[in-house]
Amino acid sequence: MTGSTPPFPPPAARAEVERLKGYSAPLEGRRGLLRLDFNENTVGPSPQVVEVIRSFSEELIAVYPEYDGLREALIANLKASKESLAHPLALEQVGVFNGVDAAIHAVIHAYGSSGDTLLTTSPTFGYYAPCAGMQGMVIEAVPHAMPGFVFPLDAIRSALSRRPKILMLCNPNNPTGTRLAADQVLELASIAPDTLVVVDELYEAFTGDSVLPTVDFERHANVLVLRSLAKTAGLAGLRLGFAIGHPAVVDRVGRVTGPYDVNSLAVAAAFAALRDQSYTDSYVSEVLRARDWIVSVMTRSRAVFHCDGGNYLLVWPERPAAEVAHALRAEGILVRSMAGKPQIDGSLRVSIGTLGQMQRFWEVFSFVSKSG
């Protein structure tokens, strides 16, 4: 009787999902170009990572991933870092995710119910909003204070008095570079014990400000810190992120994560990257050197730009941003247009790579960005 069944529409998803606009990023056709558009590592991971990937065995491909030792390796890496840890971390305080994006998704899935508020700043990283939206959460996005995209501390403090379910702090903030000192993050967490304070520290290596060296998760059980090997360590294509916090919080977030969500190649690469911290440190130093250089040439040439934390800056070209992005692409350089984002519409976000790469960027940009 199927032939006589009238066509009917596909079943509807949850109402929240039907309302959702998916998060998409312009990811195609980027290979072989100078990629200053996604704040990635622009030179690639440690040679030790590459070696581990090259020697990956058939057996390891055929079996499900094993995670033994990975959390220990992260803790050892953090302990050995410049600022060390005032309070030791236990294994149950570390969750492993398929990139920090997956951690953000899981945290919001585990903690956000329909009608709850997710408090954050604006503009900020674009993936928080769809994750909140798919739970039916209400987003309260407080603009940064102008001039200078300063963290809106008083407004966030007063919004916390309304007890939002989640406070999402991107520190330093992508894309404005806005920084918040670690003690201020912890102060916000102290005044809002019912709010889960998620600190996305993806770019902390470029500026410090991490809460990890000082936070005591017994006292600040509502703080969850996100760290990734995507950017500084150069594993963006393999996907590996961590969530670090109180064991009960890490446990809840783990409950909404699949048992094999992180793949074996990512695990093997993560071990190698965590072992070779000096490679990442020297990449970070090179980016900081390049940042000083580009800031000084932009200042001298009176470009309109904003550069604070992170490995990126915002620049407002004299000509329309879309035209300039197009002209840069024609010269093999990718940057990200911030069109439509509050406060920064008309700007381009430019990731900071090595000194040589920024010199190349400036050579082309200073030519194509000028009107007349």
Ligand SMILES: Cc1ncc(COP(=O)(O)O)c(C=O)c1O
């Ligand atoms: C602030 C911020 N958080 C999280 C992510 C996602 O990180 P991952 O590649 O580890 O998923 C990004 C990537 O651009 C980001 O900028």
